[in-house]
Amino acid sequence: MGKGKLFVLSGPSGVGKGTVLDKLLSDFKDVQYSVSATTRKPRPGEKDGVDYFFLSREKFFKMVENNEFIEWAEVHNNYYGTPKIFVDKCLAEGKDVILEIDIQGARQVKKLYPDAIFIFLVPPSLNELKRRLNHRGSEDEKNMKIRLNNAEDELKEVKNYDYKVVNDRLDDAVEKLKSIIIAEKCKIREEDCQ
């Protein structure tokens, strides 16, 4: 049994990373979700070590100090991070791990795991993203413009990725993601050539 592979799912905000990943994980058991750490309180039904590692702020910042996160960020006054030890343990056990993360986080991951497989989830088109944002009904003209400019910039990041998956129909996007994982496991490794 070889080492596991790390898959990184990223893409512009609002593209549907979470939905695609949830569906993948419910269909496909051969990949381990990378559990994040957070300082926010568990919601009803959430389990420590499954949904998140729930940490005190003290513990969280100790881990930040000790460089124990692959990346971390603040969102709405709570802190979230990806514990390196959890990912490394899974990989060493030969498990494949999938990590869902925003584009800035993905850049951090690339520095630490240059051999990870980077998958970029994109909307079918900028127009479609606009339509989806419009649909939310919460965007004024100016905010919409900023968001679309950001999305255009973010879409240029694709050049740093290995695969691109268009999130047009959910089932298709999930099948593509699953196919990428299965195919990567079939790639010839050095140990096959001995």
Place this chain on the structure above:
Amino acid sequence: MGKGKLFVLSGPSGVGKGTVLDKLLSDFKDVQYSVSATTRKPRPGEKDGVDYFFLSREKFFKMVENNEFIEWAEVHNNYYGTPKIFVDKCLAEGKDVILEIDIQGARQVKKLYPDAIFIFLVPPSLNELKRRLNHRGSEDEKNMKIRLNNAEDELKEVKNYDYKVVNDRLDDAVEKLKSIIIAEKCKIREEDCQ
């Protein structure tokens, strides 16, 4: 729409390439089977241009002379070849093409299509290959030894391939093959980065 991709399915004789490919093609319509040319007579139900291009010997050897085959070979006094024009036309139309071929043929394909995706189908183990050969009941001890030696040599070819698929359970092998095709279509291309 970009150019199509060429997929080459190869592996030791007896490993089950034809069975895996037949099942793939019946499940999955997004790839075009590379139709071979042959000098043998059509069997009942076989259609020209679908199962084979049925050619006279004269026509076949004219094509050989004109380098119109990617590769060709003689089997039981009939001739078989892969017409280059058919493959090239499909690729230019943006269709993905899959070619099933023995290991020597695959080497020829690699010279003409270095960017093709090479997939190696292998038995679960040499012991399993032995068991399968034993099962045929038509091999004496000496022939068996020669075949197994050949298979061992052939398995070393894996280093020239991009992917390895173990033909353990048929459905799994077909799913892997299909996943490789889907994943390859998601790979970032130069035109994605402009």
